[in-house]
Amino acid sequence: MSKSKNLADELFPEPDLYDSEEVLDIPPNQRKLHTESYDYSISTIYEYLKSEHIYIPRYQRSYVWDRSQASKLIESLVIQCPIPILYLEQSYDSRFSVIDGNQRLTSIKLFLNDEFSLKGLTAYPELDGLFWSDLDPRIQRHIKNRTLRCIAILPDTHPQIKFDVFERLNTGSVKLNSQELRHGIYHGPLIDKVEKLAKSAKWKEVTRIKADKRMRRSELVLRYLAMANDLESYFKPLTGFLNQFAEKYQFASSETLEKFEDDFTQAVEKIHTLYGDLSFRPFNHEFKAQNAINTALLDAQMIAVHRLERPLHSFSQREREKLWKATADLFDERDFSMTIGAGTSSRSSVLGRIEKFSVFLNEQLG
Known part of the structure; x- marks a missing residue:
């Protein structure tokens, strides 16, 4: 076993869930939601998605946005329109799973991968039909420098409190059961x-x-x-x-x-x-x-x-x-x-x- 793994086991231990209390007996001081906020650039988010440091969990709905919806998001980044907060769950190995923001994050990854061209833009129709690789480098840098606010639920939050929060953040058109x-x-x-x-x-x-x-x-x-x-x-x-x-x-x-x-x-x-x-x-x-x-x-x-x-x-x-x-x-x-x-x-x-x-x-x- 490597020294690095020994250190990681000490810093990020997996929780002992076998002695957990009944959910109905959660002490008041454990009913709080523990979170941390991050402002990640689009460049950082893209790299995190590629390396699966941020990942879409299996239970999430499949990607359903059409090209016009995804294009509107990219245009919002260009015109510096505020983007809704992304909600993540941090695991004990420090990776982040996406709670709310699947469609937005997938759209960003697909566009920067050159997998669709822009369509139906209203503020900058001059960019219609262009792929990421077609954009002027100055526009590319502008997009990659934009930051998105991410709120991560930390691993020491009680699982039942997480469940309650997930239900509250369950904002899709077809809610998760x-x-x-x-x-x-x-x-x-x-x-x-x-x-x-x-x-x-x-x-x-x-x-x-x-x-x-x-x-x-x-x-x-x-x-x-x-x-x-x-x-x-x-x-x-x-x-x-x-x-x-x-x-x-x-x-x-x-x-x-x-x-x-x-x-x-x-x-x-x-x-x-x-x-x-x-x-x-x-x-x-x-x-x-x-x-x-x-x-x-x-x-x-x-x-x-x-x-x-x-x-x-x-x-x-x-x-x-x-x-x-x-x-x-x-x-x-x-x-x-x-x-x-x-x-x-x-x-x-x-x-x-x-x-x-x-x-x-x-x-x-x-």
């Missing part, structure tokens, strides 16, 4: 594992979520992992519970993540064997199910099969249909149907439906 935000805030080995599991063929089959543009399958994987491994610490709201789990296991060991993967894979195999296309959907005695997933039922079924010890390799179609009939009877029971209907995120409802379905499955398959 909770799981997309988690992929940015808690990016690390756990999120990578969740992404991998969300793409498994059997998971796609039982959830019937094929085109997953909003990370829905990923959130359901994380939901299962959190309840399978941390159910006793469950609290409402569910979003806070999932955030706490993602923070706690953000940098989990490879051994822990392999166990998560094995448990998840076995649970999906079992639920597929038992219910197939009926998985996670209430159905009637004719075995007609609703199309949409009931996520409360998903909790109950996935944790119940996770706890199930019986191997299911020899499970027959006759046994399966007998189970389906009993399950349809269970859906008719008011006490159970209420736990997968209204108010499904309360602690009593979550623990109640999981326990009820676990007992039911053991009775049917015991």
Whole structure:
């Protein structure tokens, strides 16, 4: 190990997230947002983007600006029109991920890379049709000397406070959902594992979520992992519970993540064997199910099969249909149907439906 790496480990240690407090118990003095402001020249920003010292995280929306929008930004730099503040998140290795400003930064990088020509300018129409390399060197220097204000959220900010701030800065035309935000805030080995599991063929089959543009399958994987491994610490709201789990296991060991993967894979195999296309959907005695997933039922079924010890390799179609009939009877029971209907995120409802379905499955398959 080099002396440089030893020094870097001392100066920029990775956080120990395994002893973190519950989100709802964050002390008041830790609820503050820690930030630092930087005024970077366009020249510096361009170099940082090329070296990925500043980078666009995977959870961010793809680049959607058209050439006219991007050209207006470049023209604003020329006429020295104020540009909105860029918001970044600084990681423990001192790199910056972009929270708000993806379209602006990508436009600057593309233009300086000579990847589009200017179009639709109003203040300087003389520059229409010109690429970066076509501009007079004096105009190029003028643009590269312009500075943009950047506000960076520092790594010692509590993760749940970051989540709240990310939501407040979520200004896109299609706002990021909770799981997309988690992929940015808690990016690390756990999120990578969740992404991998969300793409498994059997998971796609039982959830019937094929085109997953909003990370829905990923959130359901994380939901299962959190309840399978941390159910006793469950609290409402569910979003806070999932955030706490993602923070706690953000940098989990490879051994822990392999166990998560094995448990998840076995649970999906079992639920597929038992219910197939009926998985996670209430159905009637004719075995007609609703199309949409009931996520409360998903909790109950996935944790119940996770706890199930019986191997299911020899499970027959006759046994399966007998189970389906009993399950349809269970859906008719008011006490159970209420736990997968209204108010499904309360602690009593979550623990109640999981326990009820676990007992039911053991009775049917015991």
